[in-house]
Amino acid sequence: MLDMAQIEALRAAPVADRDHLVDGRSFSPTSGQRLDVETPIDGSVLTTMARGDATDVEAAVSAARRAFADRRWRGLPAARRKAIMARWADLIEAELLELTVLGVRDNGTEIAMAIKAEAASAAATIRYYGEAIDKMSGEIAPTPDNRLGLVHREPVGVVGAIVPWNFPLMIGAWKLAPAIAAGNSVVLKPAETASLALLRLAELAHEAGLPDGVLNVVTGLGGEAGAALAASSDVDVLVFTGSGATGRKLLQASAESNLKRVYLELGGKSPNIVFADAPDLETAAEAAVNAVFRNSGQVCVAGSRLLVERSIHEEFIERLRSRADRMRVGDPLNPETQIGAVNSQSQLHANLKAVAQAQEDGARVIGGGQRLLESSGGYYMQPTIIADVALAHRLFQREVFGPVLAVTTFDGEAEAVALANAGPYGLASGVWTADLARAHRMVMAIKAGVVHVNTYGGTDITVPMGGQKQSGNGYDRSLHALDKFQNLKTAWIAID
Numbered sequence: 001m002l003d004m005a006q007i008e009a010l011r012a013a014p015v016a017d018r019d020h021l022v023d024g025r026s027f028s029p030t031s032g033q034r035l036d037v038e039t040p041i042d043g044s045v046l047t048t049m050a051r052g053d054a055t056d057v058e059a060a061v062s063a064a065r066r067a068f069a070d071r072r073w074r075g076l077p078a079a080r081r082k083a084i085m086a087r088w089a090d091l092i093e094a095e096l097l098e099l100t101v102l103g104v105r106d107n108g109t110e111i112a113m114a115i116k117a118e119a120a121s122a123a124a125t126i127r128y129y130g131e132a133i134d135k136m137s138g139e140i141a142p143t144p145d146n147r148l149g150l151v152h153r154e155p156v157g158v159v160g161a162i163v164p165w166n167f168p169l170m171i172g173a174w175k176l177a178p179a180i181a182a183g184n185s186v187v188l189k190p191a192e193t194a195s196l197a198l199l200r201l202a203e204l205a206h207e208a209g210l211p212d213g214v215l216n217v218v219t220g221l222g223g224e225a226g227a228a229l230a231a232s233s234d235v236d237v238l239v240f241t242g243s244g245a246t247g248r249k250l251l252q253a254s255a256e257s258n259l260k261r262v263y264l265e266l267g268g269k270s271p272n273i274v275f276a277d278a279p280d281l282e283t284a285a286e287a288a289v290n291a292v293f294r295n296s297g298q299v300c301v302a303g304s305r306l307l308v309e310r311s312i313h314e315e316f317i318e319r320l321r322s323r324a325d326r327m328r329v330g331d332p333l334n335p336e337t338q339i340g341a342v343n344s345q346s347q348l349h350a351n352l353k354a355v356a357q358a359q360e361d362g363a364r365v366i367g368g369g370q371r372l373l374e375s376s377g378g379y380y381m382q383p384t385i386i387a388d389v390a391l392a393h394r395l396f397q398r399e400v401f402g403p404v405l406a407v408t409t410f411d412g413e414a415e416a417v418a419l420a421n422a423g424p425y426g427l428a429s430g431v432w433t434a435d436l437a438r439a440h441r442m443v444m445a446i447k448a449g450v451v452h453v454n455t456y457g458g459t460d461i462t463v464p465m466g467g468q469k470q471s472g473n474g475y476d477r478s479l480h481a482l483d484k485f486q487n488l489k490t491a492w493i494a495i496d
């Protein structure tokens, strides 16, 4: 149960101006330049933060390199490293509400979702990878008798992590925790509209005993601080979650610098497919609206393309409409709110533009589509359902990253598969059917990192998450995520 009095006190708490965190210390931007941090709740300025540039990034990367080179972290006994990560998770949990409210003030996610998906998820992720530290080891290969092949798992060195604003703590932890658990040093560049909670998360790492320089945070604009990190020849691996356009720039930066490995998670336009034989259409409708409208649709795996079998199409849309109409949009710090604020004014405008464009193209807007609560100064938008979206339409093909659901009809399984696999993305998907054999066939046929069956969303650190096609490469979560941050090295030893 969330304590309203405590939330209100935290809402009103002043937020100190924030600098970068480099080598365990607060680090003022070399240029002296700062950025205003605006809250999407009412558009007011919460505080300021450092506007990092290439010089600041270089300082952070050098600190990370020194920490890696002198083995101050990877050289510690595994049990000690594990204990530090466990303590880090404990400290996050001890500050769960403070961190959550700070994050919500910065990025606008409704607290009912953020309380589980953000700080609590980050703590669980950090504990999970901390636990893995003393369970990872190399291999002895089955070589001929006269040769010994030892396969070492080595940390890669300095990891650059660039993360988005929709779930900064959850996604940040998916990158930081396995990178650090594998013995690397990290330079993190949070999104310009969601940096505050991650800065605090990094401070807590140091309070827990993480040595200086192992986790550095440089704040600022993507095109400046982010681009400098991507271009650094002293970064060995770059991990990223964000837009496809930025992902392409990161690959280019790698090609033009040191060919660092680049792992991308680039969102999607995920199909949620409802067959007429779904076990329970009420549950399917409830899940379908939650899959695309929570956090104002700012969810990489959002089920933003709903494919509905023709015989139940109109009935199902009616169920969606009545549910969407009842969803409570507003103050993200009110625990009753189901859809909080859109993260920024520019994102709100992009969402509204996508709807207006669809209308111009003759799409059938079933409900929503308008800005809400404008007088508050904040960025709120009605959940929006658009029916009869054709395969060729941009709403079918492109991510909106807002509370906009595109609905398309299909006839039979083959067409459902063809529509599901159309378009450039392959991140998530959903299938609603009571036919077990069909469910398995769909899992095999859909090109996506995850196929939800008779549910949508909800996740666990134990299973990997990654995209196919233009949704990216590499995996977050699970033990597989560690592979991104390790090199395999062979020792080939004569023993004859």
Ligand code: ADP
Pocket: 162, 163, 164, 165, 189, 190, 191, 192, 220, 221, 222, 223, 224, 225, 226, 227, 228, 230, 241, 242, 243, 244, 245, 246, 247, 249, 250, 401
């Ligand atoms: P979105 O469009 O959803 O905001 P972005 O890809 O622009 O997604 O942002 C995700 C992250 O990438 C943010 O931390 C942002 O600052 C960063 N970023 C944006 N542009 C660049 C760039 N040119 N180089 C490196 N990082 C960038």
